[in-house]
Amino acid sequence: MKIESILRGARHAPIAACIVLVFLFMSSCSHEQTIATPPDAGGDTDTDSDTDVDTDTDTDTDTDTDTDTDTDTDTDTDTDTDTDYCDVFDCWLTEPTNQMQCYNNSVLMGCTAFPCYADGTPSFCGQDAQYADNTRTFTCYDGSGALQDPCSGAANTDETVVDSLTGLEWQRIGMIGKTWQEASDECAALDWGGHTDWRLPSYHALAGIVHYGATEPTIDTVPFPGTLLAWFWSSSFDVGNPGSAWDVDFNHGHVTSYGTSLSGNVRCVRGVPYHGTSSVRFQVSGVAGQEIVLDQATGLEWQKEHDTGRTWEEALLYCEGLDYGVLDDWRLPNINELRGLVDIEVCNPASGFPDIPTEVFWSSSSYFENTFNAWQVDFEGGNVTMLGKVNDNYVRCVRGGP
Numbered sequence: 001m002k003i004e005s006i007l008r009g010a011r012h013a014p015i016a017a018c019i020v021l022v023f024l025f026m027s028s029c030s031h032e033q034t035i036a037t038p039p040d041a042g043g044d045t046d047t048d049s050d051t052d053v054d055t056d057t058d059t060d061t062d063t064d065t066d067t068d069t070d071t072d073t074d075t076d077t078d079t080d081t082d083t084d085y086c087d088v089f090d091c092w093l094t095e096p097t098n099q100m101q102c103y104n105n106s107v108l109m110g111c112t113a114f115p116c117y118a119d120g121t122p123s124f125c126g127q128d129a130q131y132a133d134n135t136r137t138f139t140c141y142d143g144s145g146a147l148q149d150p151c152s153g154a155a156n157t158d159e160t161v162v163d164s165l166t167g168l169e170w171q172r173i174g175m176i177g178k179t180w181q182e183a184s185d186e187c188a189a190l191d192w193g194g195h196t197d198w199r200l201p202s203y204h205a206l207a208g209i210v211h212y213g214a215t216e217p218t219i220d221t222v223p224f225p226g227t228l229l230a231w232f233w234s235s236s237f238d239v240g241n242p243g244s245a246w247d248v249d250f251n252h253g254h255v256t257s258y259g260t261s262l263s264g265n266v267r268c269v270r271g272v273p274y275h276g277t278s279s280v281r282f283q284v285s286g287v288a289g290q291e292i293v294l295d296q297a298t299g300l301e302w303q304k305e306h307d308t309g310r311t312w313e314e315a316l317l318y319c320e321g322l323d324y325g326v327l328d329d330w331r332l333p334n335i336n337e338l339r340g341l342v343d344i345e346v347c348n349p350a351s352g353f354p355d356i357p358t359e360v361f362w363s364s365s366s367y368f369e370n371t372f373n374a375w376q377v378d379f380e381g382g383n384v385t386m387l388g389k390v391n392d393n394y395v396r397c398v399r400g401g402p
Contacts, residue, residue, distance in 0.1 A: 085296040090276040093165055094298055094401075095208040095336045096133030098220070103127070103371040105313060105389045116320035124313060126320040128212075128334045128365040132402045136165040138223035140172065145194055151223050160193040161223040167271050168205060169195075172224060174232065174267035180245045180260035183233045187268035198268040200235035203246040203344045204275040206267075207234075207255045207384065210248060212335060215369040218253035224267075231258070232265045240347035240381045252369060255339070255384035277343045282353055292325045293354060298340060303330065303397045304354060306361070312374045312389035315362040319397035330397040332364035335375040335384065337398055342382045350382040362393040 085091065102111035104124050116125035140151035143158030152159070155172035162169045171193075175186060183200055190198040210218050217227040229251040238244040238257035246257050247264055258264065275297075283294040284304060291304035303324055310318055315332055322330040338361060341351045349358045358380040367373035367386040374389050387393065 085280070089278040089281065089297065090274050091297050091299075092274045093134045094300070094334075094340055095165060096136050097128055097212040097334050097336050097365055098133065099128045099213045099334070099365050099368070101213070102129050103366040106372050108371065116317070118321040120317050124316060126316045126331050126364065128363070131331060131334070131364075133334075134165060134402050136163060138163060138220060140223055141193065143193060151225075153225060155225050158193045160195075163209070166205070166208065166274060168201075168274075169193075169270045170201075170209070170224075171198075171268050173226060174228075174265055176228065176230075176265050177263050178233070178266050179263060180233055183264065183266040184235065186266060190268055192268070195270055198270050200233060201267070201269040202273065202275060203234045203236035203255070203342075203382070204339070205234075205269060205273075206232060206246075206248045207339060208336070210250070210253050210255075212253060212365050212375070213368055215252065217250045218368075219250050228265055230265050231256075232267055236344045238381065239345065240350075246344065246382070253367075253375075253384075254386075255382070257381075257383075275340075277345060277352060279352070284354055286325050290325045292327075295341075298337075300333075300337060300340075300398050300400045302341075302353070302399075306357070307395040308359075309392045310362070310395050311392060312362055315393065315395040316364065318395055322397050324397070327399060330399050332362060332395070333398040335363040335365040335377070337401075338363045338375075338377045339384055342377065342379070344382050347381050349379045351379050357394070359394045360387070362395055 102109050102124065109124065111127075111130050112122035112125045114125070114130070116122070138151070139162045140148040141160045141162070142148055142152070143156065148159075151161075151172075157173070159172040160169050161172050175183070178186060187198045187200050190196070192198060209220075209224075211220050212218070214220070216229050217224075219227050221227065227250050231247045231249040231251075234246045234248065236246045237260075238246055241257055243261075244257040244259050246255065248255050281295065281297050283296055284291050285294070286292045286304075289305065293302040293304045294300075295302060303322070305324075307315075307318055319330045319332040322328070324330060341353050341356070343350060343352050346352070349356045356379055360376050360378045360380075363375045363377065365375045366389075367375060370386075372388055373386040375384065376387050376393055377384055
Protein backbone atom coordinates (compact mmCIF):
# COMPACT_ATOMS: atom_id res chain seq x y z
CA MET A 1 0.00 0.00 0.00
CA LYS A 2 1.58 3.21 -1.08
CA ILE A 3 0.80 5.60 1.79
CA GLU A 4 3.71 7.93 1.41
CA SER A 5 1.40 10.87 1.99
CA ILE A 6 1.03 9.89 5.64
CA LEU A 7 4.67 9.08 6.14
CA ARG A 8 6.51 11.77 4.17
CA GLY A 9 8.40 13.94 6.58
CA ALA A 10 7.16 12.06 9.65
CA ARG A 11 9.57 11.20 12.50
CA HIS A 12 8.20 8.60 14.85
CA ALA A 13 9.51 10.73 17.78
CA PRO A 14 1.40 -17.68 38.48
CA ILE A 15 5.10 -16.86 36.58
CA ALA A 16 5.99 -20.54 36.05
CA ALA A 17 2.71 -21.30 34.34
CA CYS A 18 3.15 -18.44 31.91
CA ILE A 19 6.74 -19.42 31.14
CA VAL A 20 5.61 -22.93 30.30
CA LEU A 21 2.97 -21.44 28.00
CA VAL A 22 5.64 -19.61 26.04
CA PHE A 23 7.51 -22.79 25.19
CA LEU A 24 4.30 -24.44 24.08
CA PHE A 25 3.72 -21.61 21.61
CA MET A 26 7.29 -21.42 20.21
CA SER A 27 7.43 -22.75 16.68
CA SER A 28 10.53 -24.14 15.06
CA CYS A 29 11.46 -22.72 11.70
CA SER A 30 14.25 -25.20 11.13
CA HIS A 31 12.23 -28.40 11.12
CA GLU A 32 8.63 -29.50 10.76
CA GLN A 33 6.65 -28.94 13.91
CA THR A 34 4.26 -31.46 15.43
CA ILE A 35 0.91 -29.73 15.30
CA ALA A 36 -1.10 -29.99 18.53
CA THR A 37 -4.78 -29.29 18.90
CA PRO A 38 -5.07 -25.68 20.17
CA PRO A 39 -6.62 -24.85 23.53
CA ASP A 40 -9.17 -22.59 21.85
CA ALA A 41 -10.55 -22.61 18.53
CA GLY A 42 -5.01 -16.50 12.15
CA GLY A 43 -1.55 -15.03 7.62
CA ASP A 44 -2.07 -13.41 4.28
CA THR A 45 -0.54 -15.25 1.48
CA ASP A 46 1.58 -12.21 1.17
CA THR A 47 2.92 -13.00 -2.24
CA ASP A 48 4.31 -9.60 -2.92
CA SER A 49 7.51 -10.15 -4.82
CA ASP A 50 8.40 -6.55 -5.41
CA THR A 51 11.28 -6.65 -7.79
CA ASP A 52 11.10 -3.07 -8.97
CA VAL A 53 14.52 -2.00 -10.13
CA ASP A 54 15.08 1.61 -11.08
CA THR A 55 16.97 1.79 -14.34
CA ASP A 56 17.26 5.52 -14.63
CA THR A 57 20.77 6.72 -15.32
CA ASP A 58 20.56 10.38 -14.40
CA THR A 59 23.97 11.88 -14.36
CA ASP A 60 23.34 14.73 -11.94
CA THR A 61 25.53 14.62 -8.86
CA ASP A 62 23.33 13.49 -6.00
CA THR A 63 24.72 11.71 -2.95
CA ASP A 64 21.50 9.82 -2.20
CA THR A 65 22.12 6.62 -0.35
CA ASP A 66 19.21 4.79 -2.03
CA THR A 67 19.78 1.07 -2.15
CA ASP A 68 18.01 0.82 -5.48
CA THR A 69 20.11 0.65 -8.62
CA ASP A 70 19.62 4.15 -9.93
CA THR A 71 22.86 6.00 -10.56
CA ASP A 72 21.72 9.50 -9.69
CA THR A 73 24.67 11.61 -8.68
CA ASP A 74 23.10 14.98 -7.93
CA THR A 75 24.38 16.85 -4.91
CA ASP A 76 21.36 16.79 -2.61
CA THR A 77 21.72 14.79 0.60
CA ASP A 78 18.25 13.37 1.16
CA THR A 79 17.99 9.63 1.77
CA ASP A 80 14.78 9.29 -0.25
CA THR A 81 13.18 7.55 2.74
CA ASP A 82 9.66 8.86 2.44
CA THR A 83 9.53 9.69 -1.26
CA ASP A 84 11.33 7.33 -3.61
CA TYR A 85 10.93 4.23 -1.43
CA CYS A 86 7.24 4.76 -0.65
CA ASP A 87 6.52 5.52 -4.31
CA VAL A 88 7.50 1.93 -5.11
CA PHE A 89 7.05 -0.17 -1.96
CA ASP A 90 4.61 -0.44 0.95
CA CYS A 91 4.97 2.07 3.77
CA TRP A 92 2.85 2.23 6.91
CA LEU A 93 2.45 3.72 10.36
CA THR A 94 2.86 1.33 13.29
CA GLU A 95 -0.43 0.29 14.86
CA PRO A 96 -1.06 1.54 18.44
CA THR A 97 -0.76 -1.00 21.26
CA ASN A 98 -3.31 0.86 23.42
CA GLN A 99 -1.32 0.06 26.55
CA MET A 100 -2.05 3.01 28.85
CA GLN A 101 -0.66 1.87 32.22
CA CYS A 102 2.79 1.05 33.61
CA TYR A 103 3.91 -2.01 35.55
CA ASN A 104 6.92 -3.21 37.51
CA ASN A 105 7.90 -6.88 37.54
CA SER A 106 4.55 -7.92 38.94
CA VAL A 107 1.91 -5.24 39.49
CA LEU A 108 0.51 -1.91 38.35
CA MET A 109 2.63 1.14 39.17
CA GLY A 110 2.43 4.81 38.35
CA CYS A 111 4.12 5.77 35.09
CA THR A 112 7.34 7.50 36.14
CA ALA A 113 8.30 10.93 34.90
CA PHE A 114 11.04 11.44 32.33
CA PRO A 115 13.97 11.59 32.07
CA CYS A 116 15.18 8.06 32.77
CA TYR A 117 18.62 8.22 34.39
CA ALA A 118 21.62 5.99 33.74
CA ASP A 119 21.70 4.90 37.40
CA GLY A 120 18.38 3.12 36.93
CA THR A 121 16.12 5.73 38.49
CA PRO A 122 13.24 5.97 38.32
CA SER A 123 12.71 2.21 38.17
CA PHE A 124 11.05 0.67 35.13
CA CYS A 125 11.29 3.92 33.19
CA GLY A 126 10.87 3.76 29.41
CA GLN A 127 8.06 1.26 28.97
CA ASP A 128 5.29 1.20 26.39
CA ALA A 129 2.70 3.43 28.07
CA GLN A 130 5.21 6.27 28.54
CA TYR A 131 5.55 6.83 24.80
CA ALA A 132 2.86 8.09 22.44
CA ASP A 133 1.09 5.78 20.00
CA ASN A 134 -0.04 6.68 16.51
CA THR A 135 -3.67 7.78 16.50
CA ARG A 136 -6.31 5.38 15.25
CA THR A 137 -10.09 5.48 15.13
CA PHE A 138 -12.57 2.78 14.12
CA THR A 139 -15.70 3.92 12.27
CA CYS A 140 -18.73 1.64 12.05
CA TYR A 141 -21.24 1.32 9.20
CA ASP A 142 -24.55 -0.51 9.11
CA GLY A 143 -25.60 -3.00 6.47
CA SER A 144 -26.77 -0.27 4.11
CA GLY A 145 -23.46 1.57 4.37
CA ALA A 146 -24.83 4.31 6.62
CA LEU A 147 -22.52 5.71 9.30
CA GLN A 148 -23.09 4.57 12.88
CA ASP A 149 -22.06 7.26 15.33
CA PRO A 150 -21.42 5.84 17.81
CA CYS A 151 -21.02 2.19 16.86
CA SER A 152 -24.06 0.15 17.82
CA GLY A 153 -23.69 -1.96 20.97
CA ALA A 154 -24.34 -5.21 19.14
CA ALA A 155 -23.07 -6.06 15.68
CA ASN A 156 -25.40 -7.33 12.98
CA THR A 157 -25.01 -9.00 9.61
CA ASP A 158 -23.45 -6.81 6.91
CA GLU A 159 -22.03 -4.26 9.37
CA THR A 160 -18.43 -3.15 8.83
CA VAL A 161 -15.62 -1.25 10.57
CA VAL A 162 -13.05 1.03 8.88
CA ASP A 163 -9.61 1.51 10.45
CA SER A 164 -8.44 5.11 9.97
CA LEU A 165 -4.75 4.16 10.30
CA THR A 166 -4.55 1.41 7.68
CA GLY A 167 -7.67 2.11 5.60
CA LEU A 168 -8.71 -1.53 5.97
CA GLU A 169 -12.41 -2.40 6.30
CA TRP A 170 -13.39 -5.32 8.54
CA GLN A 171 -16.45 -7.40 9.28
CA ARG A 172 -17.82 -6.38 12.69
CA ILE A 173 -18.70 -10.02 13.32
CA GLY A 174 -16.98 -13.10 11.98
CA MET A 175 -17.61 -16.74 11.24
CA ILE A 176 -16.78 -19.76 13.37
CA GLY A 177 -15.61 -23.33 12.90
CA LYS A 178 -13.66 -23.19 9.62
CA THR A 179 -10.53 -24.92 8.40
CA TRP A 180 -7.99 -22.58 6.81
CA GLN A 181 -9.16 -23.45 3.28
CA GLU A 182 -12.81 -23.06 4.23
CA ALA A 183 -12.02 -19.70 5.81
CA SER A 184 -10.16 -18.52 2.70
CA ASP A 185 -12.98 -19.67 0.42
CA GLU A 186 -15.68 -18.08 2.61
CA CYS A 187 -13.95 -14.69 2.51
CA ALA A 188 -13.35 -14.86 -1.25
CA ALA A 189 -17.04 -15.61 -1.88
CA LEU A 190 -18.39 -13.20 0.74
CA ASP A 191 -20.99 -10.57 -0.18
CA TRP A 192 -21.07 -8.31 2.89
CA GLY A 193 -21.91 -4.66 3.43
CA GLY A 194 -22.40 -4.15 -0.30
CA HIS A 195 -18.90 -5.41 -1.16
CA THR A 196 -17.61 -8.64 -2.68
CA ASP A 197 -13.83 -8.11 -2.56
CA TRP A 198 -13.21 -9.69 0.84
CA ARG A 199 -10.21 -11.85 1.82
CA LEU A 200 -8.54 -13.40 4.83
CA PRO A 201 -6.37 -10.82 6.63
CA SER A 202 -2.60 -11.17 6.67
CA TYR A 203 -0.47 -12.01 9.72
CA HIS A 204 0.35 -8.33 10.22
CA ALA A 205 -3.14 -6.98 9.49
CA LEU A 206 -4.80 -9.35 11.96
CA ALA A 207 -2.14 -8.88 14.67
CA GLY A 208 -2.48 -5.14 14.11
CA ILE A 209 -5.95 -5.01 15.69
CA VAL A 210 -4.90 -6.72 18.94
CA HIS A 211 -5.55 -4.46 21.96
CA TYR A 212 -2.61 -4.87 24.38
CA GLY A 213 -4.38 -2.94 27.11
CA ALA A 214 -7.25 -5.43 27.33
CA THR A 215 -7.82 -9.14 27.71
CA GLU A 216 -10.57 -11.70 27.13
CA PRO A 217 -10.93 -10.44 24.47
CA THR A 218 -7.76 -8.63 23.39
CA ILE A 219 -9.58 -6.36 20.97
CA ASP A 220 -11.51 -3.09 21.10
CA THR A 221 -14.99 -4.32 21.88
CA VAL A 222 -16.74 -1.11 20.79
CA PRO A 223 -16.19 -1.61 17.06
CA PHE A 224 -15.82 -5.40 17.46
CA PRO A 225 -18.46 -6.49 20.01
CA GLY A 226 -18.99 -10.14 20.81
CA THR A 227 -15.53 -11.22 19.60
CA LEU A 228 -14.97 -14.85 20.56
CA LEU A 229 -12.31 -15.67 23.16
CA ALA A 230 -10.59 -17.82 20.58
CA TRP A 231 -8.12 -17.81 17.70
CA PHE A 232 -8.75 -16.49 14.19
CA TRP A 233 -7.11 -17.50 10.92
CA SER A 234 -4.83 -15.24 8.92
CA SER A 235 -4.05 -15.85 5.27
CA SER A 236 -0.30 -16.21 5.87
CA PHE A 237 1.32 -19.64 5.82
CA ASP A 238 4.01 -20.48 8.37
CA VAL A 239 6.91 -21.16 5.97
CA GLY A 240 8.87 -22.95 8.70
CA ASN A 241 6.07 -25.42 9.38
CA PRO A 242 4.54 -26.87 6.20
CA GLY A 243 0.82 -27.42 6.49
CA SER A 244 0.28 -24.66 9.04
CA ALA A 245 -0.82 -21.04 8.93
CA TRP A 246 -0.57 -18.07 11.27
CA ASP A 247 -3.38 -17.19 13.63
CA VAL A 248 -4.12 -14.60 16.32
CA ASP A 249 -5.61 -15.60 19.66
CA PHE A 250 -8.06 -12.88 20.71
CA ASN A 251 -8.44 -14.46 24.13
CA HIS A 252 -4.87 -13.62 25.21
CA GLY A 253 -3.24 -11.89 22.21
CA HIS A 254 -0.66 -14.47 21.11
CA VAL A 255 0.35 -14.81 17.45
CA THR A 256 1.20 -18.42 16.63
CA SER A 257 0.52 -21.02 13.93
CA TYR A 258 -1.69 -24.11 13.70
CA GLY A 259 -2.29 -26.87 11.18
CA THR A 260 -4.56 -25.72 8.36
CA SER A 261 -6.90 -28.70 8.83
CA LEU A 262 -7.88 -27.53 12.31
CA SER A 263 -11.07 -25.59 12.98
CA GLY A 264 -10.65 -21.88 13.67
CA ASN A 265 -12.55 -18.63 13.36
CA VAL A 266 -12.68 -16.01 10.64
CA ARG A 267 -12.96 -12.22 10.34
CA CYS A 268 -12.65 -11.08 6.71
CA VAL A 269 -11.10 -7.83 5.55
CA ARG A 270 -11.01 -5.69 2.42
CA GLY A 271 -8.94 -2.75 1.20
CA VAL A 272 -5.45 -2.21 -0.14
CA PRO A 273 -3.02 -4.70 1.44
CA TYR A 274 -0.03 -3.30 3.28
CA HIS A 275 3.13 -4.52 5.00
CA GLY A 276 4.71 -5.91 1.85
CA THR A 277 8.46 -6.32 2.10
CA SER A 278 11.38 -5.47 -0.17
CA SER A 279 15.08 -6.23 -0.36
CA VAL A 280 15.93 -2.53 0.02
CA ARG A 281 13.67 -1.74 2.98
CA PHE A 282 16.45 -1.48 5.56
CA GLN A 283 19.12 1.19 4.98
CA VAL A 284 22.33 1.04 7.04
CA SER A 285 24.48 4.08 7.84
CA GLY A 286 27.22 5.03 10.30
CA VAL A 287 30.51 3.51 11.39
CA ALA A 288 31.08 -0.11 12.38
CA GLY A 289 29.87 -0.84 15.89
CA GLN A 290 27.64 2.26 15.84
CA GLU A 291 25.59 1.62 12.71
CA ILE A 292 21.96 2.72 12.51
CA VAL A 293 19.33 0.93 10.43
CA LEU A 294 16.57 3.08 8.93
CA ASP A 295 13.36 1.17 8.27
CA GLN A 296 12.14 3.02 5.19
CA ALA A 297 8.68 1.47 5.49
CA THR A 298 7.93 2.92 8.94
CA GLY A 299 10.47 5.72 9.39
CA LEU A 300 11.76 4.14 12.62
CA GLU A 301 15.52 3.98 13.22
CA TRP A 302 17.02 0.91 14.87
CA GLN A 303 20.25 0.02 16.59
CA LYS A 304 22.02 -2.42 14.25
CA GLU A 305 23.91 -4.04 17.11
CA HIS A 306 21.95 -5.95 19.72
CA ASP A 307 22.52 -6.85 23.34
CA THR A 308 21.95 -10.17 25.13
CA GLY A 309 21.18 -11.64 28.51
CA ARG A 310 18.99 -8.90 29.98
CA THR A 311 15.86 -9.09 32.09
CA TRP A 312 12.94 -6.87 31.11
CA GLU A 313 13.87 -4.20 33.65
CA GLU A 314 17.51 -4.31 32.48
CA ALA A 315 16.38 -4.03 28.84
CA LEU A 316 14.38 -0.88 29.62
CA LEU A 317 17.36 0.63 31.43
CA TYR A 318 19.82 -0.35 28.68
CA CYS A 319 17.86 1.38 25.91
CA GLU A 320 17.02 4.50 27.93
CA GLY A 321 20.71 4.94 28.82
CA LEU A 322 22.09 4.08 25.38
CA ASP A 323 24.44 6.52 23.63
CA TYR A 324 24.77 5.04 20.16
CA GLY A 325 25.45 6.49 16.73
CA VAL A 326 25.91 9.94 18.35
CA LEU A 327 22.28 9.76 19.49
CA ASP A 328 20.87 9.31 22.98
CA ASP A 329 17.07 9.18 22.51
CA TRP A 330 16.83 5.39 22.21
CA ARG A 331 14.10 3.31 23.83
CA LEU A 332 12.89 -0.29 23.99
CA PRO A 333 10.38 -0.91 21.13
CA ASN A 334 6.76 -1.68 21.87
CA ILE A 335 5.34 -5.01 20.72
CA ASN A 336 3.88 -3.69 17.45
CA GLU A 337 7.11 -1.93 16.48
CA LEU A 338 9.08 -5.11 17.18
CA ARG A 339 6.58 -7.36 15.36
CA GLY A 340 6.79 -4.98 12.41
CA LEU A 341 10.29 -6.29 11.69
CA VAL A 342 8.94 -9.79 11.05
CA ASP A 343 8.85 -10.98 7.43
CA ILE A 344 6.60 -14.04 7.34
CA GLU A 345 7.87 -14.93 3.86
CA VAL A 346 11.13 -16.20 5.41
CA CYS A 347 12.44 -17.88 8.55
CA ASN A 348 15.71 -18.57 10.29
CA PRO A 349 15.59 -15.59 10.69
CA ALA A 350 12.03 -14.38 10.10
CA SER A 351 13.14 -10.90 9.07
CA GLY A 352 15.15 -9.07 6.44
CA PHE A 353 16.73 -6.87 9.13
CA PRO A 354 20.53 -6.87 8.62
CA ASP A 355 22.32 -9.61 10.58
CA ILE A 356 19.39 -10.30 12.91
CA PRO A 357 19.90 -13.49 14.95
CA THR A 358 17.26 -16.21 15.28
CA GLU A 359 16.58 -15.23 18.87
CA VAL A 360 13.81 -13.85 21.06
CA PHE A 361 13.74 -10.08 21.75
CA TRP A 362 12.02 -8.09 24.49
CA SER A 363 9.40 -5.45 23.80
CA SER A 364 8.49 -2.63 26.20
CA SER A 365 4.88 -3.90 26.45
CA SER A 366 3.67 -5.74 29.55
CA TYR A 367 1.31 -8.71 29.29
CA PHE A 368 -1.92 -7.16 30.56
CA GLU A 369 -3.51 -10.41 31.70
CA ASN A 370 -0.57 -11.33 33.94
CA THR A 371 1.87 -8.47 34.46
CA PHE A 372 4.63 -10.72 35.79
CA ASN A 373 5.24 -11.13 32.03
CA ALA A 374 6.07 -8.97 29.02
CA TRP A 375 5.60 -9.46 25.27
CA GLN A 376 8.40 -10.81 23.08
CA VAL A 377 9.00 -11.70 19.43
CA ASP A 378 10.82 -14.83 18.31
CA PHE A 379 12.78 -14.07 15.13
CA GLU A 380 13.33 -17.72 14.32
CA GLY A 381 9.81 -18.06 13.00
CA GLY A 382 7.75 -14.98 13.95
CA ASN A 383 5.82 -16.03 17.07
CA VAL A 384 4.53 -13.26 19.34
CA THR A 385 4.29 -14.58 22.90
CA MET A 386 5.05 -13.55 26.48
CA LEU A 387 7.73 -14.42 29.05
CA GLY A 388 8.34 -13.77 32.74
CA LYS A 389 10.08 -10.42 33.16
CA VAL A 390 12.84 -11.85 35.35
CA ASN A 391 14.08 -14.03 32.48
CA ASP A 392 16.82 -13.01 30.05
CA ASN A 393 16.18 -12.06 26.42
CA TYR A 394 17.87 -10.25 23.56
CA VAL A 395 17.51 -6.47 23.21
CA ARG A 396 17.49 -4.08 20.24
CA CYS A 397 16.67 -0.40 20.75
CA VAL A 398 14.68 1.93 18.52
CA ARG A 399 14.16 5.67 18.12
CA GLY A 400 11.53 7.81 16.42
CA GLY A 401 7.77 7.52 16.52
CA PRO A 402 4.72 9.78 16.72
